[in-house]
Amino acid sequence: EAGVTQFPSHSVIEKGQTVTLRCDPISGHDNLYWYRRVMGKEIKFLLHFVKESKQDESGMPNNRFLAERTGGTYSTLKVQPAELEDSGVYFCASSREYDLGLSIGAGNTIYFGEGSWLTVV
Amino acid sequence: DQQVKQNSxxxxxxxxxxxxxxxxxxxxxxxxxxxxxxxxxxxPTFLISISSIKDKNEDGRFTVFLNKSAKHLSLHIVPSQPGDSAVYFCAAGDYTDKLIFGTGTRLQVFP
Structure with missing residues (x-):
């Protein structure tokens, strides 16, 4: 079974440009999450999709960030226009079931991708 | 306010x-x-989890202990191996499934 895959793995763009990150979750996982880690700080939640619906987007930093998950399969995260402080690593994650507190004992968990490393210069 | 702390x-x-x-x-x-x-x-690679209704979960060399009254958990690795050298993150979740991560602990296992 393939894991969570992300593309591109690395991206260097100039301030003001646009970047689109893509995530393919594990097959059959309805829940898809975006997280990011900037400046070596802790990994922080951005948003959560359940199928194609945004369940929680409370972590999105501002309206320069747009996430979509058309058809409930892969997801894209667009940053437009990119700013210097957007540099960091963007992780995508997925899980099979919602409300892990009910299913964590049965082996359900959240799996992360390798990350997309974004540098804005 | 940091809700999850890894002080080391x-x-x-x-x-x-x-x-x-x-x-x-x-x-x-x-x-x-x-x-x-x-x-x-x-x-991040998933290692082990524990539900709040448990106080211990074990998987091979890895055991996680949860002390709810102290709001403290620990990960034990026995025996430690050089391949275990990595950064370990603790994360906590509630019904929203929005994980809150700690800042991580870098483990180095030397021969």
Missing amino acids: PSLSVQEGRISILNCDYTNSMFDYFLWYKKYPAEG
Whole structure:
């Protein structure tokens, strides 16, 4: 079974440009999450999709960030226009079931991708 | 306000000995906890989890202990191996499945 895959793995763009990150979750996982880690700080939640619906987007930093998950399969995260402080690593994650507190004992968990490393210069 | 804290930024352990990584939390609404292992330039790899209704979960060399009254959990690795050298993240979640991560502890296992 393939894991969570992300593309591109690395991206260097100039301030003001646009970047689109893509995530393919594990097959059959309805829940898809975006997280990011900037400046070596802790990994922080951005948003959560359940199928194609945004369940929680409370972590999105501002309206320069747009996430979509058309058809409930892969997801894209667009940053437009990119700013210097957007540099960091963007992780995508997925899980099979919602409300892990009910299913964590049965082996359900959240799996992360390798990350997309974004540098804005 | 940091809800999940890993107060030790680094830990050095000799191969074969026990590694103990600690994590404290402040939110009593968390109902599960996860440990992830992360190598440089890679994503977090799931290691082990524990539900808040348990006080211990074991998987091979890895055991997680949860003390709810103290709002503290720990990850024990026995015996430690050089391949265990990585950054370990503690994460906590509630019904929203929005994980709150600690800042990580870098474990180095030396021969």
